[in-house]
Amino acid sequence: MLLNRVSGQKETYFNEALAQWDWFCQSGMINERNLINDSLTGDCANNGGTEWSYNQGQTLGALVELDAASGYDYYIDTAHSIAKAAILGLTDSDGILHDPCEPNCGADAPWFKGIFMRNLQILQAASQSDDYLGFITANADSPWNQDRNDRNQLSLVWSVPFINPANASTQSSALDALVAAVAF
Template sequence: MLLTSLHSLLFMSTAVSVEAAPDFKSEAESALNSLQKWYNKTSGIYDTTGWWNSANCITVLGNLAAVDPSTTSIATSAFANSLIAAPNYNLQTNKVVQGNYLTRSYFGPSIVATAATLNPAGFLNGYYDDEGWWSLAWIQAYDVTNDTQYLTTAANIFEDMKNGSTTPCSDGTSGIWWDKAETYVNAIANELYLSVAAHLANRMINKQYYLNIALGQWAWFQESGMINSQSQINDGLHSCSNNGGTVWSYNQGVILGALVELDKASPNITYLTTAKTIATAAIANLSDPNSVLHDSCEPNCGGDGSQFKGIFMRNLQKLQSAAPDPAFLKSIGANAASIWAYDRDSRNELSVVWSGPFVAPANASTQSSGLDALVAAVAFQGLLGDTIAS
């Protein structure tokens, strides 16, 4: 099989040349071109997917531009357009908590009773996690362009996120709600709050302000109980205790990037050590025998779950850059190779099950998620040809 051949090239030879490895750069560029077919210049977001997913699509454009400068013009054009256009399409977003705390997002009038958006404006809405995704997207846009309007936008979004630290589990400054209707305290909103604070500490003039928040948030998160005894992160809290919710890949991912940024802002060996422990547990528990990641919702992951694995790979890339580990490199290479071999159609569209078979139709969420894995492989293209299986 093709994937077996790719795995042999990538992982089982002690002297494989770089040329023998898949050309992840050209594959990522092809996947980018397919993703941009869904980009709507009028709305500033991506057709076929939702509001927070579009923030992740914008983020992956910046991540690819960072490792493949030939794609920079595509990224910068989308950044400039979405910054102006997307707020006009910040419609009421509703999320329904379904089984195992998987959510479904949609635009338009509320269909069922859910936490409604409160006063949507700019990149703010009724969900602190949505705001965190957009803040990280604009931080990545700033990193690519050095244009401070993006950083200012990210910082302004963060100030709204701070208002969520009123939960029964909070200490007044750390620990935020998932939503402004105050229905749930979950991992993803709190990981994003930590990540945005740490990112801003490394970029804003008033570093200490953001660093103090990040340090307090990390201390709170560790004490919250959401990291279980297997070093995996459950979905959230019930009565301020771990709710035993599903171990989603994105919850194992965002924390990695957050801790890498926190270590840059205030070096402490425990941050990267903890990140490596969480990443190792995630790879061990969420990967199949071919080292390909899966979420338990597959193949029916809805509009949200289809985004999750790419977020993990994006943040694993950050951790691999900061604290290299052969197991992380193997995971990056295996997932990227499998996506291209088994989860791609004739139009270079990528779907939700990375081990295949292709599940039609693909959409901007599944495409950007798969592209995240390809971007991570591009970042380490020169190393993947010589990786040895552990």
């Protein structure tokens, strides 16, 4: 967040960040399960669409930044609510993260889990949780142990043997999970 990285105009950036967060909360994009849906309808209501992992992740990162800027527990508490909802609602019975399009995702969706893992790492660094450590470890171990081919390429579905071709997005996402685990 710009506010935490520039000198001068901090109050302006802080007020803008708060206004954007207030708008986001009022939009209803955070649903009754504490997960963030895909987008809004034309009249700015929650579309009830897909709960993608990246929507949860980018919001975690933003809330950690707001917490750092404000010192109000509300933001970090909200980040924990979303993280816990994502860990509960976007995983399989072994706690491995999935997006609903797997194993046949389009061009951008293979990046999504990495965005979540990167921002969960940021949340973990800001507010230690054994629950997140276990999740991060499981989601780093699974692609490495399950979804890696003989050339050490990492694919899309972390919980099964290598089935999809690896590409920059699948490998980047899996590496985000591995880096999150190494960080702790």
